[in-house]
Amino acid sequence: MSANERLVKQITPKTEDFSRWYGEIVQKAELADYTPMKGMMVIRPYGYAVWENIQQRLDRRIKALGHVNAYFPLFIPESFLKKEAEHVEGFAPEVAWVTVGGKEELEERLAVRPTSEAVIGPMYSKWIKSWRDLPVLINQWANIVRWEKVTRPFLRTTEFLWQEGHTCHATAEEAEVETLSILTMYKEFCETELAIPVLAGHKTPREKFAGAQMTYAIEALMSDGKALQMGTSHNLGQHFSRAFDIKFEDQSQTLQYVWQTSWGMTTRTIGALIMVHGDDSGLRFPPRIAPVQVVIIPIPFGDWKTTVLPAAQAAAESLRKAGVRVQLDAREEATPGWKFSEYEMRGIPLRIEIGPRDVKNGQAVCVRRDLKTKQAVPLADLAVRVPALLDEIQAVLFDQAGTFLTANTRRVQAYDEFKSVLESSRGFVVSPWCGGAECEDKIKTETMATIRVILPGDDSPQDGPCLCCGKPAVAAAHFARAY
């Protein structure tokens, strides 16, 4: 820790300037840093530890659904990217191109993958011959490059990390079942691990993945009232199997094109963790995903090194044995007060203070990051009480986010009210929509809101007319301004 870091780090209150608050937290909590290359970030060890926890927990779920991991090339020849017309149209503006290899100009330029459908397609075409080869259930953990104009750490960067699933099935029904099963898994993952409630539904044609038949997504509400797409699951139909000639012989010896899906979740989820749970003091990490769940801070006073320190060490050891990710900070060059605000800022769910009087009383003081409440806990009970406290904190963060989501989801029929809600309080606005892309465009231009998602129950003719054009509404859409 350097001299300037030993000062308490001041953060702009999030109510004052949300965007600045976000940027300061990212840097001061050392989650990520800007690099000299525009739009590219470094994920620093504290931020990467969050990603490792996300990876581990998501990977376990992906494998439990029968998928296996593989690794496909970083580069995609331009001619491959062009095989699916909508796909290249959607991604070409965002591609970084390799044109020189070693000392030589390449005959065909290579895209640095903006997504991998077009490099996986030719391999699936080679590997899949018979119905016996199906389903193919492959996932990949990889880096992705998209040449973005406006960037923000974790939320939108030129390079990001993700997992991308790519599956092939014998029937349209199986592909749809897969698409929805992944959507459900993503929702459960966000709610259980990240303590972030999400809405799961489908996108409009305007918002779907370039080349997909139907895109499903999970959307969350950030605490500034803007929506964030947390993950997408695409039913690709036969778009790519036709473009890349991925065929199988079915049980009656007929050649058929396979039905495909693809789906992904990215390092963007770390941005959501910051924006959903953070407060004016900094991060508030849900215990299940927090790199450090508990920090123990001995209070130095008198003969603390022979009394307090051994008690703190014993507490750390007993928590470690109970499976808790614990850190003991016994450094003398920083004061307890500095440490309190530092670890609050870093979002560690639970702080345990142990001073000379606590040791005499055989107790420790537990301070919750979520509610900032204090309670004395007998030292002997820590290994049982702390895991229970962590579960409570996880539940409180999820409940708070759920309450916020509910309070900021409004059903609105009239366009005037729609506009004023978006101006004053943002959030999700659920309104009747005619199904037309023209209305979507007009609403976006006039209010900066897009259709984030249409929930399963909302996909039918509505009582009121379309918010924008007055024609009969075919669905109730969740609109929001979004990241």
Next chain:
Amino acid sequence: MSANERLVKQITPKTEDFSRWYGEIVQKAELADYTPMKGMMVIRPYGYAVWENIQQRLDRRIKALGHVNAYFPLFIPESFLKKEAEHVEGFAPEVAWVTVGGKEELEERLAVRPTSEAVIGPMYSKWIKSWRDLPVLINQWANIVRWEKVTRPFLRTTEFLWQEGHTCHATAEEAEVETLSILTMYKEFCETELAIPVLAGHKTPREKFAGAQMTYAIEALMSDGKALQMGTSHNLGQHFSRAFDIKFEDQSQTLQYVWQTSWGMTTRTIGALIMVHGDDSGLRFPPRIAPVQVVIIPIPFGDWKTTVLPAAQAAAESLRKAGVRVQLDAREEATPGWKFSEYEMRGIPLRIEIGPRDVKNGQAVCVRRDLKTKQAVPLADLAVRVPALLDEIQAVLFDQAGTFLTANTRRVQAYDEFKSVLESSRGFVVSPWCGGAECEDKIKTETMATIRVILPGDDSPQDGPCLCCGKPAVAAAHFARAY
């Protein structure tokens, strides 16, 4: 499984054509596949599962030594790469260059990282201010691109996966301790997990990493007598800290350049697993790293579905509970004979056959992949006996590789004998060397052998004169033809 895969896969014997044997195993065991992009491979699920096991076990060791993971950008501006003169000279011929982003020509072209020293340097320069910030112990798991002319799956590909450690220290001594501690860790990892004995020592200036002060490496001997570099650990001295201005204020308030190390291990290790342990029937995976450790094959006969199958399922369940990675193959469309050779080819360490008579006798037949020996084991004892058998197999593979290494390491004084050994039996040839790069070059041109490593005990004046020029020898060097 498709129709053509249901035939037993024939492999060229390795004694007949080692290179072809290698290529066939890679493809037929579905470890990797060629792609339409020259020099780029797909790591298929079975190969990637090996990499996941390597990653998990190596990552655990890296963290146990106090390192944390992070993620740095894929792209490096050309001007950064040029800051360390030797570094750019070594890597520039191998770089893939991004020159277009989206629709625009870039003002400065970007290297797709061939290694990350030059993108990490500027960040360390920003982060490190004081002796309190040291040591910095960061590792990264990433993809790397080097524009190679001659490629071979796993051994040398345009893109590969690796981990790269990058550390900063306050003193030269600490950097040297770190470099050697990683070298020791790599050696222990290869021997314990991969069952591959390695030689650990330092490289000559000619063979060192471009920009390093000293490169240490572990080298293994493949079963065709050629050497393979399995991992490297570089003491970078102050080469990069001077180039990138990475300074800290020491305890007496003096500004000093940090001392750095970097070190890496790659997907190449999978190539070594194939070439060290494989035989004419295919792969032989060491149990600790094998994706599947045990395959259970029920022998279908008579009422096998009500007798044999439940016994096989119970055996699988009891092994799974004992922590064994087990697969049960009860498919009826493939014969037991086909399965035997398929799983031999895939290198699964232990096969368990259970037939009607076995069930009557309350036993199973265990067939070891290493020695191809059979033994009957009571069904009730499987959960205890199988883990012990796997340990034995791991030990046998390590012993066999060690015996081969010893038998194929020869101390030779005369250049004629040196040449004839390299022609007839290859292996490591340990010979006196004057320390001159000219002799190294001459020997390489004439024999295709390079100095792979100089072991700690061999780095002193030798009895005989230099193999090549006859001048006094300053070391005994391990020469070999290498991948």
